Amino acid sequence: MIEDAPHPALPFNPLHAVLDKGLLKQCVHCGLCLDACPTYRLLGHEADSPRGRIFQVRQVYEGRISPDDRDFRTHIYACLDCRACQTACPSGVQYGQIVEAARAVAEPPRPAERTVARLVLGTVFTRKPLLEVLGFGARLYQRSGLQALVRRSGLLDAALPALGMIERQLAPVHGSLVRRPLPTVQPAIGARRLRVGLIEGCVMPQLFSDTNWATIRVLAVNGCEVVVPPAQGCCGALHAHTGDPDSARALARRNVDAFEPLDLDVIAVNAAGCGSALKEYGHLLAGDPAYAARAAAFAARVRDVSEVLASLDLLPPTQAVPLTVTYQDACHLAHGQGVRLQPRKVLGSIPGLKLVEMQESDTCCGSAGIYNLTHPDIAEPILKAKMQSIRATGAHTVVASNPGCSMQIAAGAQRYGPEDLQVVHVVELLDRAYGGAAAWRRARQRQTKRDANAP
């Protein structure tokens, strides 16, 4: 029985305010989730398994241990929040909600995690101008050749190992040095079938702007009018995952305000972690009377871009893309949203493209938000195993639908090979099959002429 006991050192139990005890009761301790859990498989401790973590959260809920307990915090923050256990669980345990509630009442035990959470997530991701400055700096660092020089010299690793570790995660930037902003409204090519709001993201415009542009092009040529409201911002996923639900809620309110007045059919997103968080806005803002219903309505419209494309009768591609690729199921797309078939359906529509499935494609790559920075000792062997699965396919192109996975796998290729591995988003391959930016410009010119001649 779960008792509503207070915290042993406090007059109230803070977990009671953020977690529905019914979620804990759903776990029947069967252990069917254990083999799906990357940290349990690696560390071999029950305390680092989904069942073990739920048991510890229950201990806190019942007031038997304090949320300040160091062991509790260690095991809760050693979780990747990958949600593979949710897929494996026959009882439908909503593990993501449990671990995020636990983190909301327990401080990260590692200083690196506290620093990254406060400085990077609390400061940079909540302020667009700062993100722009850092994004430009990262692109300049790479494009100027300074990155190659720093890596060859090994100086950064020798002088500041922590910074060197962060630097190694910087993937090749997909886009120009000076960022070309997305249009506020991109009309559909041909008859309009859907009016789609696009989540631009925070990392995506800075490091993966080519992916955002490809997203706009493939949606527009398939009859979608794409609206990109400038008032939108970071989705708050990383804040929710790292125990800062207040910041996540503030960011969620900003996005609800930005998209609500636009009369959209769907809200598309091309980053799996963001999509999963956006679909949970109803839950995140359930306690806010001014936003609860609006957030639920927003969340109901959110779709991964592959879901939008797979729901349309796709324009047949004109060009072959003769590549052998393998697909990495991002945790927050496969486990968080149950989206597995749609990206594969889109890939299947591309002529000349061969998809070779990798072993355990839906096992985490070790990126997990900022986990690869805060827990490199656990993330690295997980990444190494992922790279082994990728190499076994013989593919030199990995398709991934999340910027964290893309950066992690690109960094893994540099350390474990294959060195010529490319990591691309599914929309970039579809865009290539439509002829890319050049074909897009011609299509827009034809559309402009048609509009001018229309009665």
Ligand code: SF4
């Ligand atoms: S979310 Fe992932 S790492 Fe955490 S308990 Fe579940 S399977 Fe294990």
Ligand code: SF4
């Ligand atoms: S989380 Fe689900 S699969 Fe894991 S022990 Fe509990 S009931 Fe079983």
